[in-house]
Amino acid sequence: MSGSRVVVIGAGIAGLAAAHRLAQRGARVTVLEASDRVGGKLLPGEIAGARVDLGAESMLARRPEAVALAREVGLDDRLQPPATATASIWTRGALRPMPKGHVMGVPGTAGALAGVLSEEGLARIEQDAELPRTEVGDDVAVGEYVAARLGREVVDRLIEPLLGGVYAGDAYRISMRSAVPQLFQVARTHTSLTEGVREIQARMAANQQTGPVFMGIEGGVGTLPLAVADSVRARGGEIVTGAPVTELRREPSGGWRVVAADRVLHADAVIVAAPAPAAAGLLRAEAPEAAAELDTVEYASMALVTLAYRRSDTALPAGSGFLVPPVDGRTIKASTFASQKWGWIADENPDVVVLRTSVGRHGETKILERDDTALVDVSRHDLREATGLDATPLQTRVTRWTDGLPQYPVGHHTRVARIREHVAKLEGLAVCGAQYDGVGIPACIASAYAAVDRIQGDLTAVRELTANPVQSLHGGAGE
Numbered sequence: 366m367s368g369s370r371v372v373v374i375g376a377g378i379a380g381l382a383a384a385h386r387l388a389q390r391g392a393r394v395t396v397l398e399a400s401d402r403v404g405g406k407l408l409p410g411e412i413a414g415a416r417v418d419l420g421a422e423s424m425l426a427r428r429p430e431a432v433a434l435a436r437e438v439g440l441d442d443r444l445q446p447p448a449t450a451t452a453s454i455w456t457r458g459a460l461r462p463m464p465k466g467h468v469m470g471v472p473g474t475a476g477a478l479a480g481v482l483s484e485e486g487l488a489r490i491e492q493d494a495e496l497p498r499t500e501v502g503d504d505v506a507v508g509e510y511v512a513a514r515l516g517r518e519v520v521d522r523l524i525e526p527l528l529g530g531v532y533a534g535d536a537y538r539i540s541m542r543s544a545v546p547q548l549f550q551v552a553r554t555h556t557s558l559t560e561g562v563r564e565i566q567a568r569m570a571a572n573q574q575t576g577p578v579f580m581g582i583e584g585g586v587g588t589l590p591l592a593v594a595d596s597v598r599a600r601g602g603e604i605v606t607g608a609p610v611t612e613l614r615r616e617p618s619g620g621w622r623v624v625a626a627d628r629v630l631h632a633d634a635v636i637v638a639a640p641a642p643a644a645a646g647l648l649r650a651e652a653p654e655a656a657a658e659l660d661t662v663e664y665a666s667m668a669l670v671t672l673a674y675r676r677s678d679t680a681l682p683a684g685s686g687f688l689v690p691p692v693d694g695r696t697i698k699a700s701t702f703a704s705q706k707w708g709w710i711a712d713e714n715p716d717v718v719v720l721r722t723s724v725g726r727h728g729e730t731k732i733l734e735r736d737d738t739a740l741v742d743v744s745r746h747d748l749r750e751a752t753g754l755d756a757t758p759l760q761t762r763v764t765r766w767t768d769g770l771p772q773y774p775v776g777h778h779t780r781v782a783r784i785r786e787h788v789a790k791l792e793g794l795a796v797c798g799a800q801y802d803g804v805g806i807p808a809c810i811a812s813a814y815a816a817v818d819r820i821q822g823d824l825t826a827v828r829e830l831t832a833n834p835v836q837s838l839h840g841g842a843g844e
Contacts, residue, residue: 367391371820372623372632374610374647377405378806379798380638381593382434383813387636388600390817395632396594396602397625399609399643403594406769406799407806409587412760413673415714417703418585419764420669421806422721423447426580428807428835430814431589435582438592443584446577448708453687454481455695455751456522460687466566469545469836470524471511473563482518489516490559498556504775505552507545508536514558526688529698531837532804533665533770534727543777543803546834583709586806613637613647621793634793634820638813640664641771641800652794655787658780662800664768666733667725670744671703671762678756679718681705686720687751696732697722697747717759722748727772737763771800782831795819802830805837 369392373384376398384394396403408420424431426446435444452463466477475490482490493514501510507528508520525536532539542549551561582588594604605625612624613635623630637644641662649656685706689695703719704711710719722744725733735743741761748754781801788794795816802812815826 368393369633370631371395371634371636372397372621372630373636373638374613374623375399375405375638375640375643375798376403376590376594376604376606377638377798377809378407378590378593379405379809379813380636381590381597382430382810383636383638383797383817384597384602384604385434385438385593385600386814386817388597388602394597394602395630396597396604397608397610397623398604398606399639401607403604403606404587404590406766407587407590408764409585409591410671410762410764412671412719412762413714413717415673415710415717415719416584417671417710417719417721418587419671419762420587420766422586422701422703422707423579423581424586424589424806425837426577428805428811430807430810432580434593434810435580435589438589438596440582440589440592443582443588445581445583445707445709447579447581447685447706448711449683449685449705450578451684453682453684454523454526455687455689456481456693457483460682460751463688464523467523468547468562468565469507470519470527471515471548471558471562472519473559473566475559478519478523481522486516486518486522490519492516493559494557496556499552501541501549501552504540504542504549504778506537506775507539507541507548510541510552511558512537521692522690525692526690526698529691529726530688530723532727532772533667533698533723533725534772538727538772538774540773540775540777543773543834544836546836581707581709589806610647613651615651615791619792632793634795636813636816636820637794637796638798638816640768640798642768644796644798644800648788651791652787655784655796658784658787659800661780663727663772663774665725665727665770665772666730666765666767667723667769668733668740668766669764670722670724670740671764672720672722672741672744672748672758673760674718674720674754674756674758676716676718679754681718681720681752681754689747691726695747695750696743697724698726699723700748700751720748727770733765733767770804773804778831778834785827789819793820803835803837805835808835808837811835
């Protein structure tokens with residue numbers, strides 16, 4: 366790897382992580398990014414003088430990749446866990462405490478969901494122990510399987526908002542094997558789902574994992590890609606923004622020819638870290654079968670509404686925010702009380718309170734056709750209904766993430782395996798990003814590291830990701 370020339374296409378966190386790993390190993394790296402900035406879905410910003418995230422705001426700390434990368438690029442002293450891990454769910458007309466004792470919304474006992482579900486819903490969970498086995502085959506939709514075992518109310522009131530916060534998708538379409546691999550494994554080996562969940566919980570207790578589940582960064586998670594990019598440059602790497610790649614072709618003598626704007630680059634290897642539509646376009650000439658598979662990847666669009674208030678005008682409930690089940694018919698799907706969730710925001714801005722709401726799910730297009738003013742108005746309406754907050758904000762910002770989250774339908778794992786099989790036929794080519802191994806930050810980084818190993822001929826990391834998908838958990842409230 367030392368001295369080889371590698372081009373990385375895409376400067377989201379996956380592409381930057383790949384470039385960083387390559388630079389560490391002595392490669393000469395060029396990163397080409399179509400947009401005018403690095404970071405992808407990680408975006409730092411400001412509102413009413415407060416530093417905030419306008420994209421993803423937390424990263425799973427129980428996986429090592431994201432926290433380790435942050436430390437490698439000098440952010441160790443800025444890592445901070447959430448100031449509160451207490452969240453609520455806005456359902457059946459009230460803010461209710463988020464239940465504990467569940468795995469992505471699936472309880473070990475009916476009592477764990479008391480207060481959120483109706484008496485009928487709790488009684489339906491109890492039937493799980495008497496039901497015959499539900500076969501899951503090679504994969505199954507999370508909502509379909511859990512509804513069959515425990516009833517639809519568990520799915521509609523808890524699993525939907527939790528999975529919706531991760532994928533902005535539909536629990537009745539999302540792959541259990543890819544999205545909640547722990548549950549898929551117990552579904553294959555247990556007749557009773559609640560019994561399987563209790564086994565997962567016992568195993569977690571025996572492992573005695575300590576420390577926070579999630580981690581943020583002072584100044585925002587959006588500062589991570591900036592620090593990674595600086596580290597890549599410090600190691601001699603080149604990062605070019607505003608450089609959409611228009612051609613990727615195999616050289617007759619080996620290696621790759623990459624055309625971007627007015628530049629033609631020749632590389633020993635290429636890592637494609639672009640979203641599925643762009644990746645499909647790039648691969649169509651040399652890997653048409655992989656491109657065809659990538660063409661089938663669907664995306665969900667969403668918008669984040671960030672609002673800043675005078676602290677003297679607000680009196681929010683305790684906790685980090687709340688989730689909203691679609692079944693309740695509200696417009697927003699979640700709200701994060703950012704100033705309560707992240708201590709550094711409150712410390713830096715004692716007179717300001719920052720909140721976020723999110724709107725939009727897979728298949729929901731009408732809401733996102735509204736202009737920014739309308740999205741702010743509907744967010745304020747729902748916040749008033751949920752919390753009583755009726756003050757006028759100091760400032761608002763709407764950040765739209767069009768086609769921001771890839772969907773993981775049933776059979777996602779086999780689609781990814783087929784893409785990698787086709788790509789593997791071409792020496793010096795690999796792919797990574799949110800559409801393969803998980804949408805969370807650690808998953809994207811793990812995907813990037815596997816791609817780097819792949820172009821060096823080491824398939825160990827790819828096999829590990831295939832066998833053990835990276836679960837992208839929800840951060841408790843918000844997005």
